[in-house]
Amino acid sequence: MAKEITKRSEDYAQWYIDVVLKGDMADYSPVKGCMVIKPNGYGVWENIQRNLDRLFKETGHVNAYFPLFIPESFLKKEAEHVEGFAPECAVVTHAGGKPLEEPLVIRPTSETIIWSTYKNWINSYRDLPILINQWANVCRWEMRTRLFLRTTEFLWQEGHTAHATHEEAEEETFKMVNVYKRFAEEFLAMPVIAGKKTDHEKFAGALHTYCIEAMMQDGKALQSGTSHHLGQNFAKAFDVKFQDRDKELKYVYASSWGVSTRLIGGMVMCHGDDNGLVIPPKLAPLPVVFVPIWRSDEERDLVLGRARELTCDWDLPFFKIDDRDQYKPGFKFNYWEIRGVPLRVEIGPRDCHNRQVVVARRDTGTKTPVPMEGLRATLERMLDEMQRALFAAANERLECRTFxxxxxxxxxxxxxxxxxxxxxxxxxxxxxxxxxxxxxxxxxxxxxxxxxxxxxxxxxxxxxxxxxxxxxxx
RNA sequence: CGGGGUGUAGCGCAGCCCGGUUAGCGCGCUUCGUUCGGGACGAAGAGGCCGGUGGUUCAAAUCCACUCACCCCGACCA
The missing domain is CATH 3.30.110.30 (C-terminal domain of ProRS)
Incomplete structure (x- = not known):
């Protein structure tokens, strides 16, 4: 049994913190509200990036990068936008040992810097649409922070698109919230409700905001992704016009959409249990870990040799053989469980004689004997089953707790x-x-x-x- | 910004009220040996300007003042 982790039933908030820290996903940093994302957490983010990025590319988007620093005056150009973000901006006032002539805001989001740039890129309807995404960090000075769910600095992607018509921008806004829904369900195994925010809850500067909302195990909602139809608000604020087919000068229509490292917090609270993290196979930095079991040196050679033989042509991030000498198997079982590795392969002398291994599934804890023959394919299949089981369980919870x-x-x-x-x-x-x-x-x-x-x-x-x-x- | 905590070894803590040997304990770490199918055991080690500054005192982890930081809980937010 996992020591050191508070039970969900005792204190859900403390359980979450325990799981994130003991699951080796993150550490606190010396600066309030900031966090260090450790390899086991960053690996999940890399998998989110890789897969989501592919979905963006498949829908015609390209990546670019806009700067971290934004002239303070830019942020003030869109009235609603500045009102929404000003209180939570970090501002650089000094650099190079001198006060700056104009303070620089550290981006809380990039609409302003991007639209000041798009102004130079857009002249004609032939320049549209622009379908750009960027992967970046942003800063928002929040009162109260929580690991992954709300940190002062966080990682995200922000898509910023420019269109000739309202309809086209609307289509984009709607398309992307559905991309998020698909991603959440297919990869995070996290069912979500897609819908429209109320005016009160919408993005500062948007006409309207679409979102996906997930339900955590304590029944609370987590806003997991947003897509905004910005209308002509930023085009007007930054004077971005194009000449249309009808020779008229028109303001450009815009959308923006984003998801952040908050998704990792959602993943933890959607699938984790009292033994620690449970990472959906499609996002696991390490899907399969081998725990070899031996008594003597001869057995060690036999078991490790067989494990290496079985995996000799496997690609690396897929598996790891935990051949550490100083820990007993029982310790390793718990070690990898806390860290959420989806499948554990136990291989000992008995297994070697029977030409089988024992595979334990993280979500159910079930152990299954599996022939060594065709092991890789069996594991792939089991990972797939687990992915679907996680979604099914989460979906059932969502349905049962919707009234x-x-x-x-x-x-x-x-x-x-x-x-x-x-x-x-x-x-x-x-x-x-x-x-x-x-x-x-x-x-x-x-x-x-x-x-x-x-x-x-x-x-x-x-x-x-x-x-x-x-x-x-x- | 309110309310509550906590700062002593990498981590978790004791010691502080009632000042006085060389500042302890558990985990972890190093070395050696035995272990190994659900968190092993023994032996020997390494590791500290007791959050910071300033007082009081012959003497401060301990008393006083100030200060810094982080965490948790509430009002705002992805």
Whole structure:
């Protein structure tokens, strides 16, 4: 049994911290709110990058890089945007041993620097669309931070696209939130609700924001990705016009979309258990670990020799043979379990004689004897099964803990227990605020697949045409 | 910004009230030996300006003042 990890049932927040630290994903840094991402955590991020990047490329996007420093004046050009971000910006006032003439903001997001650049790139409708993504770090000075979920500096990708028409920008915005949904479900094995944010929750400077919302094991919602239709707001702020086919000068339409290292926190809270991390196979830095078992030197040679033979033509990040002498097998079992490795292959003298190994699955703990013959293919199959099992379990949890409610008193007590609540809302911001103040929950999104349904607002009783998702959130 | 903690070996802690040998314990680490199918054991070692500054005192990890930092919990946010 895993020592040192707080049980989920005792203290979910502490469990999360324990798992991240003991799972060797991250460390605290000397600077408040910042974190060191260790190889076991960064490896997950690399796999997120690799796979998501492919999806971006497949939808026609290219990567570029824009600078970390942004002139302070740029940020002030879009009124709503500056209001949203100013309080959480870090500003560089000195450099080269002297005060700077104009302070430099460390990017909290890159809309302003990018649109000031796009201005120079766009003249004609022939220059459109621009479909650029960048992988970068950003800084937001948050009051309260949590490893991966909310850190002062975090890693993310931000797509910034420019289009000739509103419709085209809308299509892009919608397309990308669906790319996120697909990625979350297929790779993170994390089911999500895709939908539209309320005006109150949308991105500062956007016409509207689409999002994916995931449910953690404690029933709280985690906003896991956002896609914004920026309309002409940034084009107007930065004076980005193009000459259209009809010879008219028009402002460009924009979208932006992003996911961050927060996804790793979501992965932890979606799949982890009381023994530590559980990493979905498709994102595991190390999918398979071999734990050889021996007593004598002869057995050691036999077992290690056989393990090496079995894996001699395997590609490296796929597996590792833990041949450390100083630890007993039992220790190694726990060591790799805490770190979330999906499959463990136990191979001892008995196995060598039977021409088999024992494979243990991280999520279920089940041990299965497997013939050495065709081992690689069997492991691939088991990884695939585990990936699907993780999604199925998470999806079942999402379904079981999604409730349809029409009584406010009932809601108030129920929402504290966690879960998603399908409620009627009139669309009024006052009701939304009241919900937040009185229940500490928020309207997470208006799901795309919400059917037309007439009802009464949970709070004020006025008419509503469809249900929204409300929940407590991270 | 409020509320609560914590700073003593790499990690986790004791010692502090009641000042006084060479500052301890567990884990980890090093070496040797025995072990090895769910967190092994023995022996011998290495490792500290007790968060910082300034006081009080013959004497400070311990008392006083100031200060810095980090963590956790609440209001804002990906």
């Amino acid at each position: 349809t409610l029409d009584d406010y008193d009932e809601y108030r007590s129920a929402v504290e227990e966690g879960g998603f609540f399908r409620i009627h809302w009139c669309g009024n911001e006052d009701c939304e605020k009241r919900l937040h103040v009185e229940t500490k929950s928020t309207i997470r999104c208006i799901p795309f697949d919400a059917a037309e349904e007439s009802g009464k607002c949970l709070l004020c009783g006025r008419p509503s045409t469809r249900r929204v998702i409300a929940a407590q959130a991270y």
